[in-house]
Amino acid sequence: MDRSAVMDDDAHARFQALFEAHRGIVLKIASSYAWNADDRADLAQEIGMQLWRAFPGYDDSRSFSTWMYRVALNVAISSLRSESARRRRTVPLDERHDLGDPQSADPDASQRVRALETFLQKEHPLDRALLVLYLEERSHKDIAEILGISETNVATKIGRLKQRMRDEV
Numbered sequence: 001m002d003r004s005a006v007m008d009d010d011a012h013a014r015f016q017a018l019f020e021a022h023r024g025i026v027l028k029i030a031s032s033y034a035w036n037a038d039d040r041a042d043l044a045q046e047i048g049m050q051l052w053r054a055f056p057g058y059d060d061s062r063s064f065s066t067w068m069y070r071v072a073l074n075v076a077i078s079s080l081r082s083e084s085a086r087r088r089r090t091v092p093l094d095e096r097h098d099l100g101d102p103q104s105a106d107p108d109a110s111q112r113v114r115a116l117e118t119f120l121q122k123e124h125p126l127d128r129a130l131l132v133l134y135l136e137e138r139s140h141k142d143i144a145e146i147l148g149i150s151e152t153n154v155a156t157k158i159g160r161l162k163q164r165m166r167d168e169v
Helices: 009-022 023-033 036-055 063-088 107-122 125-135 139-146 152-168
Strands: none
Touching: 009 036, 009 063, 023 036, 023 063, 023 125, 036 063, 063 125, 063 139, 063 152, 107 125, 107 152, 125 139, 125 152, 139 152
């Protein structure tokens, strides 16, 4: 039986409203894990589909955005692993990440964004997720809950990531 049939109209409307209110999370995760426009669109669509499928199990006592981050990151990391396995079997084309408006008013900011994107691309998926959440100014508690690690581990990993960024960027 199709899971979407299990949700009534109220649940469907509630999901749609919550999803629209937090749509930026999906776009941010997709942009952090996919490096060209087509892959980002595909990943965002896959995340949306998995959120829809998982919504009947969503616990109202928890923050929707925290739940959404957790699902989105799990989908993105799984997609990255599948993509990595596929890349080992193929020869990749030279694709550049779409950095947005090349006529940016601040060339230094554009250069910093490129450096951050390059740094992010090289990081392990968990560290990438941690950094995205940190840059999103999520609390250590939220990050720990989303990633399933302790707050102490979050603080330690953030400190190490910041040091690596200072060293590399």
